[in-house]
Amino acid sequence: xxxxxxxxxxxxxxxxxxxxxxxxxxxxxxxxxxxxxxxxxxxxxxxxxxxxxxxxxxxxxxxxxxxxxxxxxxxxxxxxxxxxxxxxxxxxxxxxxxxxxxxxxxxxxxxxxxxxxxxxxxxxxxxxxxxxxxxxxxxxxxxxxxxxxxxxxxxxxxxxxxxxxxxxxxxxxxxxxxxxxxxxxxxxxxxxxxxxxxxxxxxxxxxxxxxxxxxxxxxxxxxxxxxxxxxxxxxxxxxxxxxxxxxxxxxxxxxxx
Ligand code: OAD
Numbered sequence: 001x002x003x004x005x006x007x008x009x010x011x012x013x014x015x016x017x018x019x020x021x022x023x024x025x026x027x028x029x030x031x032x033x034x035x036x037x038x039x040x041x042x043x044x045x046x047x048x049x050x051x052x053x054x055x056x057x058x059x060x061x062x063x064x065x066x067x068x069x070x071x072x073x074x075x076x077x078x079x080x081x082x083x084x085x086x087x088x089x090x091x092x093x094x095x096x097x098x099x100x101x102x103x104x105x106x107x108x109x110x111x112x113x114x115x116x117x118x119x120x121x122x123x124x125x126x127x128x129x130x131x132x133x134x135x136x137x138x139x140x141x142x143x144x145x146x147x148x149x150x151x152x153x154x155x156x157x158x159x160x161x162x163x164x165x166x167x168x169x170x171x172x173x174x175x176x177x178x179x180x181x182x183x184x185x186x187x188x189x190x191x192x193x194x195x196x197x198x199x200x201x202x203x204x205x206x207x208x209x210x211x212x213x214x215x216x217x218x219x220x221x222x223x224x225x226x227x228x229x230x231x232x233x234x235x236x237x238x239x240x241x242x243x244x245x246x247x248x249x250x251x252x253x254x255x256x257x
Contacts, residue, residue: 004236004237004238004243008235011234012191012219012234012236013253016098016191017251019098019190020098020104021103021104021190022094022104022190022191023105023106023107023186023207023211024091024193025108025109025110025192025194025197025207026091026107026110026111026116026195027111028111028196028197029195029240030087030088030115030196031082031111031115032239033086034082034084034085036111036115037078047071047074055067055068055071056167057171058169058171058172059171061164061169065164067153068154068164068165069150069154069155069162069163070153073150075131076131076148079112080148083118085240086244086245087243087244088118088119088121090245090247091105091107091121091244093248094251097248097252104123106123107121108127108185109126109127110197111128112129114131125185127168127178127182128174129166129167129175130166131165131167134155134163134164134165135166136157136159136163137161137163137164138159138160139157139159143157143163183210186207186214189211189216190215190217192211193220194218194219194221194222194232195221196240197222199226200227205227205228208232209231218231218232218233218234219235220235220236221238221240221244222237222240223237223238
């Protein structure tokens with residue numbers, strides 16, 4: 001993989017150094033170096049004969065809550081065992097740097113693994129929920145401290161419903177509060193980082209255009225081309241666990257210069 005020209009990295013670092021409002025949209029690629037199995041990778045071994053799209057819908061849960069609960073509990077355990085990687089940690093450092101100058105970094109993540117939180121980031125909007133939490137089918141009350149593994153599949157909630165994973169399934173709307181937080185973050189955005197996402201799933205896929213309409217510099221961090229690449233102002237090719245620490249180091253270097 002070719003290294004990014006230093007000038008591109010410095011260009012982004014300079015903008016981040018001068019900027020106060022930064023938004024990072026993150027996707028599965030950010031967690032790849034933490035060995036979080038992607039949706040499809042998770043369908044191996046015991047689960048090889050299942051179709052992920054048939055396990056990640058409200059209809060699937062209604063038809064077979066035991067199997068769906070068990071699959072999500074298996075994935076919850078994989079996420080709990082994983083560790084944040086240098087990409088997650090660099091974003092937490094970036095948030096700290098911006099904060100000391102009265103700025104802010106909002107992470108809008110499509111990931112459900114909770115690794116941004118564990119890396120120390122604070123301003124996080126979970127667009128697709130969290131696999132680490134469960135939610136009562138009757139009251140929508142959330143529970144993030146259920147035993148691992150669950151004692152039964154499915155697990156009954158105290159109010160007579162069942163606990164389902166607190167994630168957005170195919171065919172479901174994104175949580176309203178998360179969407180509102182995302183649009184608020186995009187207002188006044190000066191630098192928009194699209195990191196480790198294929199940038200095809202809406203509404204997240206439209207965030208870059210929204211940021212651009214507000215004058216933000218659009219930066220893509222990804223080892224591969226995506227539908228956003230041709231519309232990005234700067235493309236930093238590479239793994240987020242490599243590129244993001246370089247970027248934060250470049251901001252620090254610029255501070256000392
Ligand atoms: P995708 O699996 O669609 O895309 C992952 C992106 O990460 C690709 O563009 C890869 O090139 C890139 N990538 C891989 N390794 C990387 C690394 N180490 N560093 C940086 N980038 C890397 O994942 P998402 O874009 O997150 O929705 O997918 C969005 C949504 O589609 C998911 O949240 C899920 C799915 O359907 C729901 O579950 C609702």
